[in-house]
Amino acid sequence: MKTNNYSLFIGILAAAFILLGPLQSSGAEAENWHFNGTVIEACSCPMFCQCYFNTEPALHQTEDGAKHFCKFNMAYKVNKGHYGETDLAGVKFWVAGDLGETWKDGETDWAILTFQIGTTDDQKEAIKVILGNVFPVKWQSFEVMADTTIEWVASEQRAEAKLAGGENAHIILNSWQGMEDHSAMLNNIAYFGAPRNSGFKMMPNEIETWKVGDKAFEFKGTTGFMITIDMTSEDLSI
Template identity: 30%
Template sequence: MAENWTLRGDYVEACNCDVACQCIWMEPPDDGVCSASLAWHIEEGRYGDTDLSGLNTALLIRTEEGVMFAPGTVWNVVLIVDEAADDDQRAALEDIYLGRAGGIFGAAADAHVERAEVAAAPFSFRRDGTDFSVEVGDVVSVEVVGKGGFNDEVGTISPHPLTASQELHTGKSTLATVSYDDEYTWDVSENNAYLGDFELANA
């Protein structure tokens, strides 16, 4: 039986869409398919009695052609777990992010994920306001900056499913590369990014 879990911290994603990604409005991505890297730094987190604070995770997502969140659109994913996690922490992160413990990841897995695999790697996750820099081993390199509007305030996007408030900041990647295998290799630098604080739970 899955444990209750809560996560809070920093989140950033970078994808192949021009600013801003249309999946939020149920429109197809710019290239017809989605190539995205998502990364979380967990400032505070628990899965039952297992403390997840200070750990990091990332998801690489490739979709088939179509609207990302439309029923029947297939995703293939790679979950990368912080190599600093011990066995219990790694198992907990896999349960959460692969959807076995419910919440938003459970809904996504049930509706979309056709194939998933797991890897471990060292993480470097840095944030300075709305500037983010993430390195995941030799697999992921992401640098993003928040993008402001005519009033110089960094924009917001809503509804975004990966935080309880459903609101994140708009941004743009200055670097967004992935090199995992033939399927998960791309350079989508200078395109869309969403970023900010996140808070999620399964209860």
């Protein structure tokens, strides 16, 4: 990543904390929390997503002409974590959305959050607060859908996630071969507001699709990856 792009991106994130959208709730910084989660993620940008290097997504040809957008699916599984006394280990949730044409002003287009059936109200509220810090932007439209099933399976070579058995959304990723029989990795790149990550395991998508309502989309062969991020409430004071 070029230094000027990196600095610009971090500056946008810092400014966006002032504009936190519906994911953020009052008094968020008062509670001690820790979040460590792994995501199966895919988006509409060609491999690899330019959104990590610029303030606008890839340009796509649509029926309405050329448009910039990044339409994504994120299937998260919490490895370990807590929010105060609320244990977050094992929680699964799904975020679908679109970053929109540009986010240089800290604003993004839309996002829809869905929790795994069985997630408690306390866990849901905790995840909403934490996500407001992982993704410190203002969504022009933000919704929480009814709880449903989330299937989440990953191996060295393949990852797959389904929302409502695939009826609402579906992601399939396949590993991109790197050197010496290892999967290709992209390291030392920031993942939104998270201060630590495992590196991007490069896995172009076989399919990423969102099937709900008038925002439905489907892409094949575009960006896909897995990454584990780590963040705590103490990071907010740094």
